[in-house]
Amino acid sequence: MRIGFFGTPPFAVRVLDHLLSWAQGDIAVVVTQPDRPARRGRRMEPPAVKAQAGHYGLPVVQPEKLDEAAVQSLLEHYRPEALIVAAYGLLLPARLLQEPAYGALNVHASLLPQYRGAAPIQRALLNGERVTGVTIMQMEPGLDCGPILQQRALAIGIDDTAETLHDQLADMGGELLVDTLERILSDELVPLPQDEERASFAPKLRKTEGAIDWNETAWTVHNRIRAVHPWPGGYFYWTRPDTGKRIRIRVFPGRIGPEKEEATEPGTLLEGEGGKLRIACQDRLYEVHTLQPESAKPLTAEGFVRGYLKREPS
Numbered sequence: 353m354r355i356g357f358f359g360t361p362p363f364a365v366r367v368l369d370h371l372l373s374w375a376q377g378d379i380a381v382v383v384t385q386p387d388r389p390a391r392r393g394r395r396m397e398p399p400a401v402k403a404q405a406g407h408y409g410l411p412v413v414q415p416e417k418l419d420e421a422a423v424q425s426l427l428e429h430y431r432p433e434a435l436i437v438a439a440y441g442l443l444l445p446a447r448l449l450q451e452p453a454y455g456a457l458n459v460h461a462s463l464l465p466q467y468r469g470a471a472p473i474q475r476a477l478l479n480g481e482r483v484t485g486v487t488i489m490q491m492e493p494g495l496d497c498g499p500i501l502q503q504r505a506l507a508i509g510i511d512d513t514a515e516t517l518h519d520q521l522a523d524m525g526g527e528l529l530v531d532t533l534e535r536i537l538s539d540e541l542v543p544l545p546q547d548e549e550r551a552s553f554a555p556k557l558r559k560t561e562g563a564i565d566w567n568e569t570a571w572t573v574h575n576r577i578r579a580v581h582p583w584p585g586g587y588f589y590w591t592r593p594d595t596g597k598r599i600r601i602r603v604f605p606g607r608i609g610p611e612k613e614e615a616t617e618p619g620t621l622l623e624g625e626g627g628k629l630r631i632a633c634q635d636r637l638y639e640v641h642t643l644q645p646e647s648a649k650p651l652t653a654e655g656f657v658r659g660y661l662k663r664e665p666s
Contacts, residue, residue, distance in 0.1 A: 353376060353377050353434055353533065353537070354430070354431060354432050355371070355377050355432060356379075356381050356383060356426065356434070356452070357371065357381070357436050358383045358384070358436065359383075359437065359439055360384050360385045363439045363518060363522045365401055365404045366523055366526055367526040367529060368382070368401060368526075369526065370527055371436060376533070377533065380411070381410070381412070381429075381430040382401060382402070382405040382413075383426065385414060385441055386414045386415075399414075402414065413425075418444060418445055427447075427451055433452055433453045434452050434456070434533075435448065435452055436456075437458045437491060438525065454536060456490070457490060457532065458487075458488070458489050458491050458498070459487075459488060459525040460486065460487045460488075460489060460525075461473050461484070461518075461522075461525065462485065462486075462554070465546040465548065465550050466550065467484075467553070468495050468497065468552070468554065469496065469556070470554065470555060473514050473517050473518055474580065475554035477513070477578055478561075478575055478576060479575070480571065480575045482507065483505055483508060484506055484521065485505040485506050485521075486506075486521050486524050486528055487502075488502045489546075495553075499546065500544045500546060501532050501536075502532050502535075502541070503528075504528050506521065506524060511578075513581040514578065514580065514583075515581055515582050558584075559584040561584070562584040562585050562587050564576060564577065564586050564588045566619035566633050566634075566638075567619075567634055568633060569633060570608045570609070571608060572633075574606070574607075574638065577604070577605050586604075586605075587601060587602045587603065589601070590619075592660060599645055599646050600646045602643065602644040602650075603631075603640055603642075604640075604642035607639045607641075608636055609637035612632045612636055616632045617632065618633055619632060621661065623657050623661060626654075627658075629654075629661075645660065
């Protein structure tokens with residue numbers, strides 16, 4: 353099967369690796385987004401998929417947009433029999449979806465029709481879901497709305513973050529994709545239309561969604577911190593007792609602690625036994641293991657208590 357692979361970030365890299373292990377597949381071309389400026393220096397950097405494709409010696413194209421000329425070029429030069437899409441970042445036009453003999457398949461990190469869109473992993477965590485999964489679907493024009501070929505569920509652990517779920521779901525998606533392609537060749541699958549009444553959406557995260565509101569329950573706070581880890585990261589503002597300066601502090605995922613005393617104001621930082629640091633939420637204390645004050649390196653809770661809570665006013 354001649355395959356055109358469409359993908360951009362690290363999620364797509366893991367799916368590509370699994371696809372390359374499939375003996376009956378021949379990846380004719382890898383399509384990814386153009387190089388973009390990144391990091392503080394704003395240097396142009398290639399997408400993760402481009403780097404991985406180069407490692408395997410696969411041809412790569414990076415159209416700025418999938419207009420008629422780009423579609424025509426892809427179909428004529430590479431003659432794909434199937435398209436595989438994993439977090440590409442752009443909608444594919446109808447002609448590109450329809451002309452390959454086996455159509456186009458999408459690897460999506462949710463149990464569709466739930467969490468259609470760009471950030472299904474993060475939105476599931478934000479909403480406190482206990483189960484997520486991956487879906488292999490036949491693509492149709494529109495946002496993640498085509499019929500389902502296969503799905504596989506994954507339990508979300510209380511310590512899972514967007515980072516840990518990303519890696520698990522990417523590998524699960526790659527494995528399920530290969531199995532789906534085998535079943536397509538054997539004519540074993542019957543596409544199942546999505547139930548539009550159950551559809552929900554997962555828009556891209558904004559940087560401001562990392563802001564923590566300690567007036568919320570500890571469960572809600574925990575869900576936010578792990579949903580935005582590693583990007584954009586959970587954060588709050590705090591006034592240093594020694595200098596009176598208000599600083600921004602990043603909080604890494606921790607644990608839900610015991611109930612707080614009723615008189616303790618949400619947002620209060622409390623030192624616990626053994627250098628532990630707890631922050632009061634609406635109902636309980638949140639145990640923090642690692643923090644990063646602005647313009648500083650990450651600190652353990654013990655290091656933060658020593659350096660920021662116990663310093664004498666100057």
